[in-house]
């Protein structure tokens with residue numbers, strides 16, 4: 183495990199998958215779950231996660247290709263359905279430098295307004 187990584191038992195997103203913590207679900211299939219972010223940064227802000235615990239994108243390998251493809255393919259469909267008609271931003275914060283807070287892989291899908299510059303250029 184990497185620093186800050188929770189095991190599947192007490193991982194907050196695993197608990198959402200198991201229904202132990204409430205979440206506003208937006209989509210679910212056998213591989214992935216999407217739910218609304220508890221602190222939305224824009225009118226549309228959902229998180230797409232794998233149902234199986236994977237700590238971060240850095241922990242993915244070839245065996246995760248189907249799940250990763252499902253996550254990416256779902257993003258435009260969900261954004262459209264939730265009303266982000268002008269486009270959207272996908273973000274996968276990874277590890278310390280990526281400022282990842284929850285160590286269960288997740289893709290932010292953010293839209294419904296201009297999301298601003300990609301990242302501060304120093």
Ligand code: AMP
Pocket residue numbers: 194203205218219220221222229274275281282283284285
């Ligand atoms: P990150 O910095 O990419 O790890 O982002 C983690 C995201 O998870 C943040 O945007 C949080 O607001 C969100 N989050 C944390 N706990 C919950 C929860 N119980 N339900 C919904 N979203 C959550």
